[in-house]
Structure formats: C-alpha cells, structure tokens
C-alpha cells in the first residue's frame with residue numbers, strides 16, 4: 010500500500026493484459042468464449058455453433074491434401090516495388106511484416122499434391138498476408154499454377170480469400186485479372202476441371218477473375234462474396250442492402266456459387282467432384298455426406314487470432 014494524501018491506494022492491478030494471452034477467443038457466431046486450441050486443433054470451426062473462423066494456409070493444406078504430398082512450386086517469386094510506394098509505411102516494410110507474420114512470401118502458396126488418389130495442382134490464398142490482396146506475384150503464381158495444370162493435365166483447385174487488388178502495385182495488380190482468366194480459359198479448353206473454394210472474404214479483383222471462373226464454385230458457410238463490399242455499395246447507391254447481402258446463402262440463392270460446403274465436408278466433397286470430373290472408378294471416392302444445417306444466427310467468419 011502507498012499513502013497519498015492520507016488515502017490508501019492498492020498497487021496491485023489486475024489488468025486484462027495480465028490474463029494469459031491468446032488462449033481464448035470470442036466466437037463471432039455465438040459470442041461464447043471458446044478455447045483457441047479447440048479451434049486450431051480442428052479445422053477452425055466453432056464447436057458450439059459451427060462458425061467458420063479464417064484459417065492459415067498451413068492448416069488449410071493439412072485439412073485437404075494427403076500428408077507429405079505437397080510440393081510447392083514458384084516459392085521464390087517475390088514482388089518488386091514498382092511504384093516505390095511510400096505511405097504511412099512503405100510497401101517493402103508492409104511485405105516484410107506480412108512475411109514474418111505468415112511464413113509466406115506473398116498471399117498465395119501454390120503446389121502439386123494428392124487429394125485421395127487424385128493428383129492436383131492447388132493454390133491456397135491466406136487473408137493474413139496483406140488481406141489476401143492480388144498483386145503481380147499472386148497473379149503470376151496462380152497463372153503458373155493453372156498453366157502447370159494444363160501442361161500436366163491436372164485438375165486445379167484454388168482456395169480463395171481476398172480483399173481485392175493490391176493498391177501498392179497500381180495497374181500491375183489490375184492486369185492480373187486478365188492474365189489469370191486467360192490461363193483458366195486455356196485450362197478449360199483442354200477439358201480439365203477447375204474448382205474454386207470461396208472463403209471469407211472473397212471479393213473484388215480475385216472474385217472478378219479466377220475465383221468466379223470455377224467449373225464448380227464452392228463457398229464456405231457465412232463467407233462474404235462479391236465485388237464491391239456492402240459499405241461501398243451502400244455509399245454509392247445510397248440504398249440499404251438486403252439482409253444477408255453477399256453472404257454465402259445469398260449468393261447461392263442468386264446463382265453465383267454452386268454449393269455451400271461446411272469445412273469438415275470440404276475434402277470429401279472435393280474428392281467426389283474430382284472423382285466425377287476425372288472419371289475415377291466408383292469406390293475411390295467417398296459417398297455423399299448428409300447436409301448439415303447451419304444455425305440461423307450465423308454472423309459470418311472472424312479470425313482465430315481476433
């Protein structure tokens with residue numbers, strides 16, 4: 010105790026910061042406090058309400074491809090700083106921070122892997138790397154992935170997560186939309202399957218190019234999917250957007266995606282689709298799983314670390 014002007018003040022302070030950090034996370038779906046390990050040890054789905062948290066590229070790959078089969082391609086591609094961008098911080102320092110945080114060199118990791126008996130070319134975007142933004146490296150890596158798929162006659166799967174084009178690269182970012190789309194068209198002309206999985210959020214330049222070009226477009230429950238976000242649309246049109254606007258259920262109802270697949274069902278669903286599209290013999294792919302109802306109170310994904 011210290012005495013100040015005759016009054017007693019305790020020097021013992023219990024602050025929020027003193028609690029063990031990062032062990033618990035508040036679920037945006039059900040507002041329950043959930044043990045973070047419980048989410049991270051699974052596939053990032055709330056055990057109470059099935060809310061889908063954003064997950065990193067490593068967890069995503071581990072949940073989809075057979076262990077030890079992933080061979081990364083084009084791992085060494087890194088972005089230049091063509092505009093010599095300087096704002097509150099430079100593009101170079103933002104990229105360095107993102108690399109430290111995610112262990113990625115840019116916002117997508119691409120490679121070849123096996124899903125069950127099927128060899129695939131797969132790309133995984135991670136929102137934690139500068140909001141999954143598409144600059145020249147993301148565009149080039151996705152293009153090369155699709156071209157590799159075309160050359161080796163492989164199905165291509167891209168797990169999408171993006172806030173849009175990377176403004177730090179200006180026009181070069183926008184050019185990636187045409188380049189990736191052209192590569193997807195050539196892959197399609199070769200008669201090969203292209204599947205996209207839209208996770209929360211998949212928007213803007215990525216949605217306006219390869220994400221929306223899948224032969225089958227799968228959405229995760231509660232994902233925000235669209236071109237401009239609801240806030241921009243509201244401010245531009247000065248009209249309220251309908252409830253649930255641009256969420257998975259809404260875009261499924263309006264025909265923008267083919268199916269909504271809960272994350273635990275994603276791998277068996279991909280296997281079934283690949284089995285069908287690659288003419289695999291019956292018995293090599295799993296039987297259809299029962300459809301799992303989503304709770305009405307679904308509030309859209311948050312991040313595990315939020």
Ligand SMILES: [Zn+2]
Pocket residue numbers: 036037038039040041055056057058059060
């Ligand atoms: Zn929950």
